[in-house]
Amino acid sequence: MDMCAVGARIKAARERAKMTQEDLAEALDMSPTHISVIERGVKTPKLETLVRIANALRVSTDMLLQDVATYANDGIASELSVSISKLPHQEQERVLNAIRALTEYS
Secondary structure: HHHHHHHHHHHHHHOOOOOHHHHHHHHHOOOHHHHHHHHHHOOOOOHHHHHHHHHHOOOOOOHOOOOOOOOOHHHHHHHHHHHHOOOHHHHHHHHHHHHHHHHOOO
């Protein structure tokens, strides 16, 4: 398992959530050092910890494990879904129409 890649996705999700390592550590009742070693791929988090990280960052574990899980949901689709869900309804419809237009001829 490429823990450096998983750690990089955790870091990217944390940054998208506008959280520092200290913020995430506090939310999980861990030390910032522990978050740092996970993000750098030095240490593999336990399954429970990985789920807690995903929940705190509001991402799926599939997204964090996308290149190591054979049957994971598409991480890109999951990330798009989360991003789109944060938009007002009218903007969601615009994005959906744009995606339909882009994929209609694929």
